Amino acid sequence: MKRINQYKKMFSVENSIDLKSLKTSYRKLVKEWHPDKFQEGDAKREEAEIKSREIIDGYHFLVSIAPETKLANAEEYKALTTAxxxxxxxxxxxxxxxxxxxxxxxxxxxxxxxxxxxxxxxxxxxxxxxxxxxxxxxxxxxxxxxxxx
Incomplete structure (x- = not known):
């Protein structure tokens, strides 16, 4: 639960996860923290590489628990858990x-x-x-x- 709250906070998600707003927030964060924005050898570049990996992981994680994703995979999940x-x-x-x-x-x-x-x-x-x-x-x-x- 701590991980979920941490990622929700990073992407400014309040309650339910909306994929459209999550994608918008993701793009904004990636643009802000992309390592290519910083000079080679700069300490800020190393921080940006770590932060961008964290952003990508958080995005994929939140997409995987979003209600829309669950709804799309509900049939597969139901078949798996029953059979x-x-x-x-x-x-x-x-x-x-x-x-x-x-x-x-x-x-x-x-x-x-x-x-x-x-x-x-x-x-x-x-x-x-x-x-x-x-x-x-x-x-x-x-x-x-x-x-x-």
């Missing part, structure tokens, strides 16, 4: 990362340790996640499906 099992999962802070059998990984934000412990202790982890996590917490697709060789 695929869980391969692996990790909990760090309040971030739960679940990897499904097809290799796709989703991050769920704001999952308390208490819910995670209940999930681990559950007889059927997938069933618990389906009932208590998949539709209850903010999520984003963090890694693409692994390519078949």
């Amino acid at each position: 695929s099992g869980i391969l692996d999962f990790q909990h760090k802070g309040q971030l739960l990362e679940i990897t499904f059998l097809d290799g796709t990984t989703y991050e769920y934000f704001g999952v308390p340790k208490k819910i995670y412990i209940k999930m681990i202790n559950s007889d059927k982890i997938y069933r618990f996640a389906k009932r208590n996590i998949f539709e209850s917490y903010m999520y984003r697709k963090s890694k693409k499906t692994m390519q078949e060789a």
Whole structure:
């Protein structure tokens, strides 16, 4: 949640994420912090390189959790969470990362340790996640499906 708030603050997003205003803010920030604006060897250029990477990461992150993006991918997400099992999962802070059998990984934000412990202790982890996590917490697709060789 801290990461979400940090990126929202960077892009001056108040409540809901609107892709059009996010894109406008992104372009303005990239223009302001583009490393090519500064001279080679200038300390400000190094700062601009770091800041521009942070801006790009923040933009992609916010786009991935935007309501419009979720709506566009809702059918795929519903199919995945109803048909695929869980391969692996990790909990760090309040971030739960679940990897499904097809290799796709989703991050769920704001999952308390208490819910995670209940999930681990559950007889059927997938069933618990389906009932208590998949539709209850903010999520984003963090890694693409692994390519078949």
